[in-house]
Amino acid sequence: MIVGLCVLPVGLAASLVVFASPGFGYSRGFVNGLVDGVVIAVVLPLVTMALATTAFGNELEDRTLGYLALTPVPRWWIVLSKFAAGFLVAGPLLVVSGAVSTLIGLHGDLRAATAVGVSLLLGTLAYTAIFIWAGLIAPRALSFALVYVFLWEGVLSTFLGGIRYLSVRGYALAILHGIDGDVFRSLGPRVIEFPAALVGAGGVTILFIWLAVRRLRRMDIP
Secondary structure, three states: OHHHHHHHHHHHHHHHHHHOOHHHHOOHHHHHHHHHHHHHHHHHHHHHHHHHHHHHHHHHHHOOHHHHHHOOOOHHHHHHHHHHHHHHHHHHHHHHHHHHHHHHHOOOOHHHHHHHHHHHHHHHHHHHHHHHHHHHHOOOHHHHHHHHHHHHHHHHHHHOHHHHHHOHHHHHHHHHHHHOOOOOHHHHHHOOOHHHHHHHHHHHHHHHHHHHHHHHHHOOOO
């Protein structure tokens, strides 16, 4: 399922380049819509959600987290290991998916592909941290994560500008626009400042890793 989601943008880009007129297939408008509406809005959160919410969720359901907690390993190291595992699987898949889609859609524009790759990499870090924490606090973390992505990251961040300062999608779009403001010029009216996006993405990642460590230290593990 995860690989299929990552292949979807590449398939859309390749199909439109092959079957549509050349002027449309290589248009910046198409790439802007693909990256914003499909890669960052849908594929990025769903892939990280599927991996990160189950990092501790499966341990809790199977009641195996207690055995892990009894090992002579610090709780912060357990959280960082789960975080690293989720990121190292999701990150490369998402970066390759977004970069290849952009290269196809823009006929080999390396700068735009780099902008997409960096924004997806930082977005993956932030989402993985959030969903690792969610897996520790909610019995059905996947349902919670879906509501969060649809309402907060999707609907509210689209229509309420202030929420973009607290939105991973907002950070990813701002980083994308900040690195290549020419190709992604149409995103300009909807993005926050580039430095604020960098600070926000880093801050969210650190904050939710800390919250996950704190939760693991304080929770009653069956």
